Amino acid sequence: MKKNKLASLVLSAIMTGTLIFGATDAEAAIQVNPIDGIRSDFIKGADISMLKEIELKNGKFYDQGVEKDCLDILQQHGINWVRLRIWNNPIVNGVEVGGGNTDEAKALEIAARAKARGMKVLLDFHYSDFWADPGKQNKPAAWANHNAKQLQKDVYDYTSKVMKDFTAKGIAPDMVQIGNELNNGMLWPEGKPVSPEGYKNLAGMIGQGLKAVHDNDPNHRVKLMVHLANGGDNALYRSFFDSLIVTNKVNDFDVIGLSYYPFWHGKMEQLENNMNDISGRYNKDVVVVETAFGFTNDGFDAQKNVYGPTEERIGGYKSTVQGQATGLRNVMEAVSKVNNKRGMGIFYWEPDWIPTPGAGWKHGEGNEWENLAMFDFKGNALESLDVFNLVSAKDNKFVQAAIKALEPADVVGNIGKPTELPQTVSAVYTDDSTKDLPVIWNTAAPVYDAVGNYRVSGSVAGSDIKAIAKVTVINKVNLVKNGNFETGDLNQWTVKGDMSAVNNSNSAGDVRDKSAMHYWADKAFSFTATQTITGLKNGKYTLSVWTQGGGGEKTVQLFADQFGGAKVMTPITNDGWNKWHQWTIKDIDVTNGQITIGVDNQANAGNWGSIDDVELYVQE
Template sequence: MKLREWKKMLAGAAVLVLAAAASPAEAAVSVDPVPGMTDSFIRGADVSMLPDLERAGVKFYDMDGTQMDELAIMKKYGVNWIRLRIWNHPSQGGGGGAMNAKKALGVTKRAHALGMKVLLDFHYSDTWADPGHQITPTSWKNHNIEQLKADVHDFTRETLEYFADEDELPEMVQIGNEITNGMLWPVGQLPAKDDGRAFAGLVEAGLSAVHELDKAHAVKTMIHIDRGGDNALYHRFFDQLITRNGVRDFDVIGVSFYPFWNGRTKALEENLTDISARYGKEVCVAETAYGFTLDNYDRQGNLFTAKEAGMGGYRVSPQGQAQAVRDVMAAVAAVPDGRGIGVFYWEPDWVAIPDAVRDNQLSGWENLALFDKNGRALESWKVFSDVQSR
């Protein structure tokens, strides 16, 4: 057998091993506690799809089959924060879910009633905003930099005033989502000939709106980019934003870290330790996830496939899923001086909807959810409670 054929066979075998025991019905999930983890450590989840899932008739069940409100299930298993994105006018954009300020307020009320805290994630777009897409809202189209700074400021302030009027201010606000390559393209796109000055002005406009409304700085503010293990990227981005453009008045550096896309958790821990000291900021994993199966339950292709499983380093099972999240939590908790403040799991509820017709009801994420295809909670939920020493 030729060497390359032998290597190919070994690689295929590795994927099969990782994918083994993909059924949620395997042995009980076991999670080793992270020493020294405090009650205040964020054990959170982004549930921005929840209103649309409920409207489509999705029901959620505890591990024993009891139907429950999803937020109540999360609370039961130790989740203490939720994260909610806000799109400007979702009807103009399309995509997964139509989360706007009104829907976000409704979920915020439910979370606060359960004693959970809330992170609001402003995308400043009518649809998904990430390193490959930062589409300016339709109503702001063709605005120049000064107009866009006013747009960002006013939209942020008006949204928070809407929450404040109901006594439901969030505990943290995110100015932009995965803004590694800037925001509100093309005006705020990075890299830029002005060394990011226009982009920095947009970020500053959002931060100032939060601080004007919250003069006591009780609401934390976050700046969030992706590729959480890429230390060189974080130096380039935050040296430009903070050191050269003077945007310092925020509390938290948020990172996205998916083990199957972004490497090993050791790199994450080293990056977080470095940047928390270098910039004097708290750090938080704003997004992470891992798959529990390779099965696909709708006609939308899954984002987590055998390829990602081979790169992820964990078994494709509820146990592997829980272990991946536990290791990310441990990496954050290891940041010195208590500056590693927590982790959010991205969209644990985005299950496939049977016989879905509309595009925003299709999911490429259902095998990364923390519920099975029938909406029943997986044992991997236990990571949120069992990770804390008792």
């Protein structure tokens, strides 16, 4: 692959267009700054749990137009560790569940191939038959009726069996993590930490997993990890590990693993602060065991991707090959600079997950991740793979990034009212990182007397590039206050019922822009969120709301009441994370100058979802 340094003129010419994958190799000149003082044994890892399934479905990988084993490509581009998840038995009614069907047999094969290439191996025990993460930690079917004590023995026995199997084949793992993204525990409901007993059960399960590894590794050569998601959330990590280590006395592990996706898990500074705090507080090494960045906002198949323009905006990097490389390089630097050299390295999550029919996230569904892979849609290695070598290259020169563009700000205003312009604009740098910078507008709060499209200019300190606000003026006012929850709270809303199940969320996927009303509880719950709007002109109105969620509630309804007529409702049905749907009630005939609008939710234990962009308009 080319390793040419990137002049800003070349970068601007290449990166301002849309990526096209017509060639045999994905061409993109990138520049990656070296990381000063990076340790020689820094983990430059990749979770490639999907690889075997992709190969079985005839997925192919190429480097400079030459077909190669994916592991060879990764190893040649500097990846020195692989991470492999293990599901107990990913089969339901004789049918594989999908998502790589990542059982022990597949992990054994890929581990052997990796070890033959001099790579090290991290095993990721999910203790489930399918995906385990903060939103779901389902017991394997074979353990479904087991109590907490039995589950601890299950964890020990299964972990011990796998360790013996790997050791017998001469490919003992170099690191093992007990559970995956354990924010909310494992092996639900017994291992869910919602009470002192739940915390105790969870600690026992983790402890038995750790013991099983140690018992099969008498020289303690294998590093042991406990892993959480939300890498920027220091309060979460302190709460979890204080309970595990201080309260429940489980401390026989070496590494704290963090998932950090900047479009979901906060700013890089939050990750840095968290790693420095927990590595010192608990005397542990840290590894960012999952991270990823998009190289395009496009998708290949019909499956909706988890990453797109909203995540690009939140994450701080453009969805380009250069942006992917810069983002990954900066996570590596953050880990490398953890105090007292406690940062061991990183793992990129599924750089291999190219769009391959039959290798989807679930049986019968497609790939949600292909624009976060490090190969293009045809399997060609992206230039961003060079980041693993370039961060350590002795002859690599540091290039200071400069502002190359200011993203236009899109604003909606109303006739005859001051238009509120944003206080910042997004600056795009020559390394395709982005940063919100303060802006001074030539007209602070413009007022327009006609519907139309307008432009306001402004300036940003340190840049000669003109800032632009593109204002669309409409004659249509949303009468709901804080209907998009962008105030960062639930102000203006009255929530009755199980209020502890309802909060304001800013997690990408759970929101349409920056914030949303979110709900979840581990037991059955119900709530009603309402807002009463007065001083209305009598006439017909339209009410709407956007929602997403896991589905399965008893009932969820959008409603309007107390407007001078009979209460009107429309059912809401959610069908998956980040799958947003709009629900609308038209022809609401207000005759008394007011209305109460809201959402009523009667939910089962574990139901979750989001409510966003509630709107009430005069009907034209």
